[in-house]
Amino acid sequence: MMRKAVMMLGLGVALAAWTPGQTRSAPDATSCQLPPGWDQVAARGARIVVFGEVHGTRESPAFVGSLACALAAKGERILVAVEHFSLVDGDYQKAWDLPDTAFVPALTKSGWAGREDGVASEAMLAMLVQLHSLSQAGRKIDIVAFSGVKDKAQARKLANLPSLQGQHDASQAENIREAAARHPYDHVLVLAGNIHARKQPVTYSSPAYEPMAMRLGRSVPLLTLNMKVAGGTTWTCELRANGNNAEDSECAAHSVGADADLKRKPFVALGALPGEQPDPDYDGVYWLGPVTASPPAVPVQNLKRKP
Template identity: 55%
Template sequence: MRMLPFAVAATLAGLLAAVPPAARAAERCSLPDGWTDVVRRDPRYVVFGEIHGTRQSPAFIGNLACALAARGERVLVAVELGSPYDAAFQAAWRLPPTRFPAALLKEGWAGRNDGVGSVAMRDMLVRLHALKSAGRPIALVAFNGARDAAQQAKFADQPGQGPHEAAQAENIRNAAVAGRYDRVLVLVGNLHARKQPIERGAVIFRPMAMQLAPASEVVSLNMASAGGSTWTCELRAGVKFEPGKPIAKDAIECAGHPVRSDAAIERTPFVTLQLLPGTQRDPAYDGSFWLGAVSASSPALPER
């Protein structure tokens, strides 16, 4: 084992001592198994299609971003929070760690009872901010929905949910070209992560992942788990959806709900571009990210 020169070792020790304890704890991370297969494809964007509201999915993305940044890669983390609030998030991102958590929750979190604005999402962003404050090259963008009326009008000619998907894609793309990033990690609901059109009745629209960039520049991974629970908003038991009629607010229950197992695997979290054992390939995705057993993460700002 080569020994570092005394002066270099002393400098490194001094730098480590200067890193806040919270940031040092946040740096306990490693690349997941299978990541090298994703890198071989050299995608501009890696899209992680989740079921919202688990503790494990944001933690997985946070760990990956941490590990990439620790290797010196410049990382943009795109999250499915409202794009009109992105300016507020960027202002919060520039604050010191002691002020960031409170500033983060001031905009775009209230009323998010569907698992997107979860405690796990908040914790991931607080962790990444601590790493950024310690000098790691990590940036953030909130991309969900049209940022203003002009963007909404720009894509109004697309059918169905297409305008929403197109705005998501453009917001991510604009943030990506604004910085010199080595990797863009997108955490989004798995419907938006699909690389094939979606048909709803007589309407067909293109999901965000199809509008983000050419297919060769996007690797889309669908969440897979050993089952457990997620925080989702679903119709209450016994309530039936009637097409064309509005759904009453009291007909929706936002809570921890069971989620089925996708495969019988006993492994720590990993990514794969291959089929999981006992599953069939879904051509809408390039592969999967495996989380093991999952547990529900409630909203960071619960409704009062």
Template identity: 45%
Template sequence: MLLMASILLATSAPTSVAKGPSPSASAVESCALPEGWSEVASRQPRYVVFGELHGTQQGPAFIGNLACALASQKQRILVGVELDPTANVALQDAWKLPPGQFGQALVRAGWQARQDGVASQAMFALLVRLHKLKEAGLSIAVIAFDSDDAQERRFSDLAGYGPREAVQAENIHEAATRGSYDRVLVLTGNAHARKSRYGEGPESFDFMAARLASHAPVVSLDTRYATGTAWYCQIKKGLRLDPGQKITNDAVECGDHPAKGEIDLKRTPFIGLGAFPGEQPDSRYDGFLWLGPISGSPPLLPGG
């Protein structure tokens, strides 16, 4: 199901962070708010959802910079990443460890099951960076919010990918409710970030961002980029599958593939609300995140 969702393009509670004195950004590392963030903040969203193309270096790095900049302003930040509940148990346990042990604890937990760009080197680097910032005194917590089969069975009445979307939204909202946070940043695949309903009639369902919006204000951003590469999985060339046929591991190949982007805006990463330049407004999102040229980030660990 994880693979199908990628091609379509519970949790343990995060450790709550108290709001108190925080070091300046320069005391930890250099990080500044991106262009366009003030417009997002003016809408006072509880959740800011970034719909990415999995498997790039630039997506997780952007979230790390933003979390650093916000936390340096004494904001309490929760960062959600699209890893499963098993990974979250290990993540919350590791989060309490000193810096020298955090990364090792995550590696021992094993990320071999994800070869589709989610459990990437860039994602690992993001978590290590956030942990370092937390240890330096910034108010940052993390949550892995993806679903598993047991959680999805509670929403079995929903059509299509509705159960997974519902669980993701529930996990994020419950984690946000258990802590005291000024902002919740969610990094997810761009399909999950849609605020519109998918399909019509009994086969329709809401994506994760749409369900989150029923709890609190959401700003959802679709990642846009210039041509580059991304690490993702796709059906092997020349292989034909019958409609509804289950996709097995031997039917796909994962690697650093070309990613055709938009016309290059020749700008550093920034956020824009409303339509992407040269396009009509997209009702599925509130705006976009421009990353510029992208490059693939392979899995942290080889396939298992």
């Protein structure tokens, strides 16, 4: 009961800070522009594009949200798939049909409070608020929460896979595939951790398993793009010095190294960044430049303050 009370307090604090005025500040779809290099992706004809990110930046959700906005402005029907629990997707769909002023409270009541791994960030919420506002204005934009086993039937179906992680990624692939088949979407934009976005087996764990994008790519044409940055910070949960278990982890803004220093605005490219070799795990990259950490949108408030 104490944990539930703490989580609800955190939810109340976050919603009190998120005013209807912020929702109405979402950009008009006509102000969005396609990123440089998108024509390369479009020319490949892949309906599904997976953006593999390091969770917890402001820039990655903003990039995908702006892309969805620009595609919708062209008249395309877009599905944005987010790595939130599939168990609450029904709640997300109900929230999507609500007016702007009711959207945030309805959306964040399920699976947001206390999630500090960078997935349920302020930037993620801002992206969904913007896309919801555009949808309410008549743009053809839908969302789906795809992560994890959605019900007992799916759990039984995937139980023969050799690892829990393999089952998890397989459920992600199946959930995205089913959501993408519900309507004639022009593009499905998937924002997921970059391990899930790989197109080859993950072999550094035991047993090895097939990541989401690899499994999904067997049944539908897709492209995967790996996030590249010029350094900065990201909100992640990492082990403290000398820590050896989850209780020793710290969820906070942590430094992330630079992949390159291109001095360029965000873009996408098939293959690799200039001067690099292509990574066989991905079809290309999306460049964000410097990144900044985005904290949880609905944090748990710690009532037990240390002296």
